[in-house]
Amino acid sequence: NAGVMQNPRHLVRRRGQEARLRCSPMKGHSHVYWYRQLPEEGLKFMVYLQKENIIDESGMPKERFSAEFPKEGPSILRIQQVVRGDSAAYFCASSLTLGQATYEQYFGPGTRLTVT
């Protein structure tokens, strides 16, 4: 069973460029979550998506950040015009939900973004 896949694992961008982070959930999982982790800190929730729907984006910065989970293909976290403060590890998680039960979130290995 393939786990949650993220690519690239490491991404270097210059200030002002765009960063695109991809996440393929576990097979059969239709719920995707993005978290950001700054050095020496815990993960901070950013956004929760289901196929073609953003369910909760309360943790997303209002500007420059967007996320999507299309009907086909991976979920994408997009950061436009990156700044040094965007340097962090970005983790994707996926889960399975059946009826009213939400199951545990499985995390991918993360994408480490460095803005120079």
Added chain:
Amino acid sequence: GESVGLHLPTLSVQEGDNSIINCAYSNSASDYFIWYKQESGKGPQFIIDIRSNMDKRQGQRVTVLLNKTVKHLSLQIAATQPGDSAVYFCAETVNDYKLSFGAGTTVTVRA
């Protein structure tokens, strides 16, 4: 070995001893709690979870204790092994999906 209080981010434990990692959570409305293990360069790995209607849950070599009165969560690892060296995070959630993570405790196992 035991981590005491919120602000002790490291725990050093002798191989074979039991470890206790403590966590205080902030939201009294949280009803689902999870412990994650994160090794260097990797994503968090689920260890064990507990719902608020329970006060104890056991897994393989791990036990989670929940004290809702003082909003405290602990993870006990029996017979700690070198492979247990990692950062451990507690996470809480009210709505089952928006996990709120603590700052983490770094556990180092001494041979």
